[in-house]
Amino acid sequence: MSRNKIKLLSVVVILSVGFVLAMAKPSRPMEPNNLHEYRYALADLADHLVPVVVSIKTESKAKAPAMGNFWEQFFFGHGFPSEPRQAPRTQGLGSGVIVSADGYILTNNHVVENADIITVTLSDQREFKAKIVGTDSQTDVAVIRLEKNPKKLPVAKMGHSKILRVGEQVLAIGSPYGLDHTVTGGIVSAKGVHNRGITSYENFIQTDAAINPGNSGGGLFNLAGELVGINTAILSRSGGFQGIGFAIPIDLASSIMDDLIKRGKVSRGWLGVSIQDVDPKIAKALGLDKIHGALISEVFEGSPAQKGGLQSGDVILAINNTKVSDANVLRHEVAKAKAGQKIIVKLLRQGKEKKIEVVIGSREDAPELLSDAGESVSSEELGLELANLDDNVRRQLKMKKNENGVLVRSVKEASPAQAAGVLAQDVIMQVSNKVVQSVQDFEKVVKQSKGKTLMVLVKRGAGRLFLVIERE
Numbered sequence: 001m002s003r004n005k006i007k008l009l010s011v012v013v014i015l016s017v018g019f020v021l022a023m024a025k026p027s028r029p030m031e032p033n034n035l036h037e038y039r040y041a042l043a044d045l046a047d048h049l050v051p052v053v054v055s056i057k058t059e060s061k062a063k064a065p066a067m068g069n070f071w072e073q074f075f076f077g078h079g080f081p082s083e084p085r086q087a088p089r090t091q092g093l094g095s096g097v098i099v100s101a102d103g104y105i106l107t108n109n110h111v112v113e114n115a116d117i118i119t120v121t122l123s124d125q126r127e128f129k130a131k132i133v134g135t136d137s138q139t140d141v142a143v144i145r146l147e148k149n150p151k152k153l154p155v156a157k158m159g160h161s162k163i164l165r166v167g168e169q170v171l172a173i174g175s176p177y178g179l180d181h182t183v184t185g186g187i188v189s190a191k192g193v194h195n196r197g198i199t200s201y202e203n204f205i206q207t208d209a210a211i212n213p214g215n216s217g218g219g220l221f222n223l224a225g226e227l228v229g230i231n232t233a234i235l236s237r238s239g240g241f242q243g244i245g246f247a248i249p250i251d252l253a254s255s256i257m258d259d260l261i262k263r264g265k266v267s268r269g270w271l272g273v274s275i276q277d278v279d280p281k282i283a284k285a286l287g288l289d290k291i292h293g294a295l296i297s298e299v300f301e302g303s304p305a306q307k308g309g310l311q312s313g314d315v316i317l318a319i320n321n322t323k324v325s326d327a328n329v330l331r332h333e334v335a336k337a338k339a340g341q342k343i344i345v346k347l348l349r350q351g352k353e354k355k356i357e358v359v360i361g362s363r364e365d366a367p368e369l370l371s372d373a374g375e376s377v378s379s380e381e382l383g384l385e386l387a388n389l390d391d392n393v394r395r396q397l398k399m400k401k402n403e404n405g406v407l408v409r410s411v412k413e414a415s416p417a418q419a420a421g422v423l424a425q426d427v428i429m430q431v432s433n434k435v436v437q438s439v440q441d442f443e444k445v446v447k448q449s450k451g452k453t454l455m456v457l458v459k460r461g462a463g464r465l466f467l468v469i470e471r472e
Contacts, residue, residue, distance in 0.1 A: 045225055046171065046183045051123045052156040052227075053219050054105060055175040056130075056144075058092040058115035095174035095218030096120065096144065097156050097227060099257065103128075103146035106257055107217030108232050109135045112142050120146060123181050134260030138200035140232050141248060141256040142217075156219060159226025161205060161249035164188055172209035172231055172245070174218025184210035193246060194328045197411040197424050198233050203332055204246040205229045211245030220247040229253070236414045255336060268363035269337035271310075272303020275327045276461070278315060286315060287351050293317045294330040308358030311349065318346040334360065379446065382454075382469055383415020384408060384422065386439050397427065398462070404437040405429040405459060420469040422458065429464070430457035 094111030112118055118130040128146045135142040168188045176182055186209030194202035211231050220229035229247030236242045259266045275294045283291045293315040299305045316324050319333045320343050337343060339362035346355050386406045393407055405427040411418045431445040432454055454469045
């Protein structure tokens with residue numbers, strides 16, 4: 001080997017050994033003060049936030065079934081004595097957030113709905129009875145108030161969910177499974193999540209901070225210690241947390257809260273149109289340079305939209321300078337407007353942009369809604385709440401008189417029906433190739449169908465599609 005090659009090899013070996021030694025040398029430890037600040041940053045924040053979150057226990061009296069009904073005959077036979085029985089009481093667990101020093105607490109409607117007795121436990125273990133101030137099932141928001149106002153009541157600092165960013169760190173605080181004041185952490189996974197079949201008005205914050213049964217009504221906080229959401233639901237096949245939780249944005253929850261405290265109910269604006277998202281095919285047909293806006297498919301007679309001059313086929317692009325990216329944004333913008341308020345609607349009509357002034361109406365003046373269809377029946381196995389069709393529903397769905405089926409009023413979260421893609425306000429026309437004309441028909445066909453799968457024919461809007469529901 002030449003002398004030059006030996007020298008080069010020696011240099012490479014020395015450099016390699018030096019690099020290894022440098023890598024093996026421990027890095028300089030963090031200064032004690034900085035280490036303490038880093039290590040306990042979230043712990044200090046949790047200490048500050050836990051007191052503003054409460055545990056909620058509810059008790060309600062269940063309706064006693066009438067004697068001699070089907071289930072008593074099925075289990076006990078015709079000879080079962082028809083003596084009056086005391087109705088059982090049901091209990092529930094949830095969470096809430098203190099939003100005022102005089103005892104107002106923000107929570108979910110499903111936490112306190114139909115509750116006869118509400119007991120609130122503070123972080124210092126003091127217990128107080130509370131009463132319902134108001135509830136709104138369409139957003140799953142409720143406000144309760146402590147009957148006796150305790151002294152030195154901690155209050156949550158309100159944030160702004162509108163400026164919350166995807167990837168931002170958050171803490172979820174609540175009482176999952178009755179484990180009071182549990183703190184979990186994660187990030188904002190997505191914003192503006194909708195079409196989940198959880199509530200009528202959906203604009204959820206999605207997070208991977210662990211949320212479990214009992215967390216409902218608890219707070220979602222940013223690292224500034226501000227309340228940015230009210231935890232409300234999870235997406236799960238097992239019933240437990242699987243990395244996808246949903247919170248109501250505080251901007252929406254606080255506006256609903258204000259209405260409930262002031263009036264005991266929520267006042268929503270009404271435009272009087274049927275709308276749908278703009279998909280790529282529609283955008284191309286209308287000559288849109290990008291996929292955005294809400295397409296009007298129908299304008300109701302005598303509605304604010306008709307009076308203002310809106311037409312079927314218009315694409316709404318903005319309301320009062322707020323861009324309308326899809327139909328869900330439009331629904332929320334109209335809902336939060338007040339009756340009598342004038343709005344400027346920017347739209348596209350036959351390739352030309354126009355601006356039209358419309359006076360918003362009251363949702364209370366709207367025609368009877370599909371949610372007001374006849375008495376509903378629950379299919380617990382599939383996770384469906386169903387109702388028979390009537391003439392009013394057929395008219396709103398533009399169904400022919402000879403078209404039959406059952407109306408889906410709601411779809412239970414994490415149910416087989418939700419997993420299959422069934423949505424609220426679908427009409428199930430067939431089950432396993434058998435026509436269903438009533439809820440009773442549906443129950444009968446489901447009961448008689450063998451196997452783990454059910455193929456259902458669904459009418460959705462003007463179209464139909466087959467969906468496969470897998471039984472658990």
